[in-house]
Amino acid sequence: MRILHFIRDNSKNIFMKVVDHIKNSKDKTQFSFEILPPLKGQDIQSIFNNIDPLMEFKPPFIDVTYHREEYVYKELENGLLKKQVVKKRPGTVGICAAIQNKYGVDAIPHILCGGFTKEDTENFLIDLGFLGIDNVMALRGDAVKSETYFIPEKEGHQYTNELVSQIKKMNQGKYLDDELLNTSKTNFCIGVSGYPEKHLEAPSMDSDIHFLKKKIKDGADYIVTQMFFDNQKFFEFEAKCRAEGITVPIIPGLKPLATKKQLNLIPHRFNVDLPDNLIMEVVKCKDNKAVKEVGVAWCIEQSKELLKYGVPFLHYYSMGTVSYTHLTLPTTPYV
Secondary structure: OEEOHHHOOOOOOOOOOHHHHHHOOOOOOEEEEEEOOOOOOOOOHHHHHHHHHHHHHOOOEEEEOOOOOEEEEEEOOOOOEEEEEEOOOOOHHHHHHHHHHHHOOEEEEEEEOOOOOHHHHHHHHHHHHHOOOOEEEEEOOOOOOOOOOOOOOOOOOOOHHHHHHHHHHHHOOOOOOOOOOOOOOOOOEEEEEEOOOOOOOOOOHHHHHHHHHHHHHOOOOEEEEEEOOOHHHHHHHHHHHHHOOOOOOEEEEEOOOOOOOHHHHHHHHHOOOOOHHHHHHHHOOOOHHHHHHHHHHHHHHHHHHHHHHOOOEEEEOOOOOOOHHHOEOOOOOOO
């Protein structure tokens, strides 16, 4: 595996918070990756098949995304349309429990503002606590496909910092029902997202970092960035965060290009610029197999530079199009 051979570790995995994984790494960069729940109707074996080849590299944790509901309209016999709520990729909590049970590594579920009331959030977190899952990634989530802008549930959270605050309060034993007695404190380590090229809805980079700082102030423990393809964007983003007094670990997120279509999809969906020399190399490719080779090679060089820079983790996104069992890297020592 070209991307992962140079971050191999022979240490034994144990459950702990992400920030503790970083502290215990002894300044060695580790790697993590993200998986999508399978489509409804598929079994978990497809998840295990993708994870199995990666376990030799001993990732300390694996993120599991959460996909909110979608609205579909079905035509009735009388010709009218009926609106139905559909979840195409359920199972985040169950997958996390299965991963921890099978592999003995931390699984980190994504928890969203979108589609959740505060009560839903509390119950979701209680379930995680019962299962021994102590890391969460708190995100606002996207608008549903039928909406232009994000609209929270009536009794839900509008912004991520509000979600972070609720999780933090549960860590202090504070629940929505303030009449509860002898409440147990949860023990969640909270991750949030950061955007080296700013969130697509943010009016400026400075305002984006202002609100990122608010998420940290309200209880977030670490940051994982959106994907980027120019490491200078990450270096500048981290410098701005540090200048604003953000001291928590910042984990860079990387994604190997896999298809020509992504040249347009990624900038449009994620507000990410692609370097011209990467674009031209992809344009020259005759098919997507060649695109994957270019994408992997580019990601390798990004990873090497970030390792040399001394980042605590390298976090890889797949978007369901790249199997990391094909991302073979020459073996290189830790930095």
